[in-house]
Amino acid sequence: MKICVLGSGSKGNCIYVESHGTAVLIDQGFSHKKIDERLESRGLDTSKIKALFITHEHDDHVRGVGITARKLDIPVYGTAGTLDAKRNLFNGDQELIPVESGIIVKVGSLELLPFSVSHDAVDPVQFCIHSGKKKTGIATDLGFVSTLVEQRLRESDIIIIESNHDVDMLKNGSYPWELKQRIMGRKGHLSNRNAADIIFNLTQYKSAKTILAHLSEENNTAELAEKAVRELFDRFDRRLLSLTVAAQDEATTIIEI
Ligand SMILES: [Zn+2]
Ligand SMILES: [Zn+2]
Numbered sequence: 001m002k003i004c005v006l007g008s009g010s011k012g013n014c015i016y017v018e019s020h021g022t023a024v025l026i027d028q029g030f031s032h033k034k035i036d037e038r039l040e041s042r043g044l045d046t047s048k049i050k051a052l053f054i055t056h057e058h059d060d061h062v063r064g065v066g067i068t069a070r071k072l073d074i075p076v077y078g079t080a081g082t083l084d085a086k087r088n089l090f091n092g093d094q095e096l097i098p099v100e101s102g103i104i105v106k107v108g109s110l111e112l113l114p115f116s117v118s119h120d121a122v123d124p125v126q127f128c129i130h131s132g133k134k135k136t137g138i139a140t141d142l143g144f145v146s147t148l149v150e151q152r153l154r155e156s157d158i159i160i161i162e163s164n165h166d167v168d169m170l171k172n173g174s175y176p177w178e179l180k181q182r183i184m185g186r187k188g189h190l191s192n193r194n195a196a197d198i199i200f201n202l203t204q205y206k207s208a209k210t211i212l213a214h215l216s217e218e219n220n221t222a223e224l225a226e227k228a229v230r231e232l233f234d235r236f237d238r239r240l241l242s243l244t245v246a247a248q249d250e251a252t253t254i255i256e257i
Contacts, residue, residue, distance in 0.1 A: 001134045003158055003255045006030070006038040008140070008213040009248035013061050015138065015160065016044055019131035022108025023048040026127060026138060027061040028068045035064060038251045046072055051107045053099075053114075054078040056124035056141060057085035069094045077105060079114070081123030101125055115152040117142035120187040128152045134257050136160065137202075140214040143186040145198045153198070156208050157257040160246075161198060163212035163228070164189035165219040173219050183219075192220065192228035200232050203241070209255055213246040222247070 002023075006014040012029035016039065023044070028035060039046055051074050054062055066089035069076050075095035076083070083096050090096060099105055101116040109132070114125035119141045126139045126149070137156035139149055153159060170180055170191075183189050190198075199210050212225045222245040233240045246252050 001129075001131050001136060001158070001257050003136055003160070003211075003257075004042050004044060005160065005211055005213060005244075005246035005252045006035055006042075007248055007251065008246040009215055009217060010060055011217070011248055012063065013140065013214065014038075014064075016049075017110065017129055017136060018044070018048060019134070020109040021048060022050050022110055024051045024053060024107055024110060024112070024129075025049055025068070026053050027055055028052055028064040029060040029062060030064050032064050032067040032071055035068060042251050042254055044254075050074055052076050053105075053112060053127060054082055054086075055126055056119060056121035057082050058121060058141070061141070062086050062089060066090050066094065077112075079123040079125055082121070082125075085122050099125070113152065115148055117149060118144055118146060118187050120182065126152075128156065136257075142190060143188045145190070145194065150198065150201070153202055155206050156202065157206075158209045158211065158255060159199060159202060160211045160213050161195050162190040162214040163192050163195035163220070163225040163245075164214055165191050165216045166221075166224045166228075167191050167193065169224070170216075170219040175218065183216075189214065189216075192225045195225070196228040196232045199229055200236075200238070203238075207239070207241045209242045209244075209257065210240070211244045211246055211252065211255065215245065215248075217248065
């Protein structure tokens with residue numbers, strides 16, 4: 001399995017997942033041109049991309065979905081609530097396929113299992129993706145890690161987890177109080193501390209390559225996000241397999257398992 005986070009943050013999100021010659025995109029919150037450039041920058045071939053999955057209807061996840069689906073002539077998968085909320089992005093030519101939490105979708109050798117998350121959207125899901133014995137678990141845009149989320153991420157070889165904000169930066173920052181409350185709330189976003197805790201818990205069963213994603217530009221830095229994880233592992237003398245911080249403006253290197 002090959003994973004590349006093509007970009008992640010409040011201005012756009014898109015993840016490339018490939019196995020045995022078939023690839024899918026999870027979200028497409030960038031212009032098509034930009035995503036095409038990012039794919040090319042990592043030597044990834046658009047002809048392998050067979051489907052686009054959307055997690056929820058927020059702009060940073062769907063901005064380029066319609067155009068990329070048309071250009072690549074691929075179907076778009078999302079929950080009925082998400083697809084309905086974004087009908088305006090599609091001109092009727094795209095195949096829109098509803099998914100449901102708990103029901104596997106197969107695309108080539110990839111098996112994608114959507115699971116519900118708590119976030120302020122109509123019917124948001126995240127995905128775990130299996131291919132053979134390998135597994136990638138993705139969870140961004142969620143207010144807290146429910147038992148279901150933890151179960152779905154367990155046994156992953158790669159974990160892509162939201163590390164949205166440093167709580168002190170958010171509390172002391174310039175956002176209006178209501179927005180701070182929303183971000184920290186049960187339907188908001190995971191903090192660095194939340195991300196560190198879940199990575200720590202998950203990797204006691206199986207070590208995994210970890211990617212921190214969806215960092216806030218206002219309320220976080222890559223250094224703080226990374227430090228939260230490293231400090232927790234150091235405190236308990238636990239080894240971290242690999243840790244990557246996904247950026248808004250550049251694709252990560254390709255991570256293979
Ligand atoms: Zn988002
Ligand atoms: Zn969102």
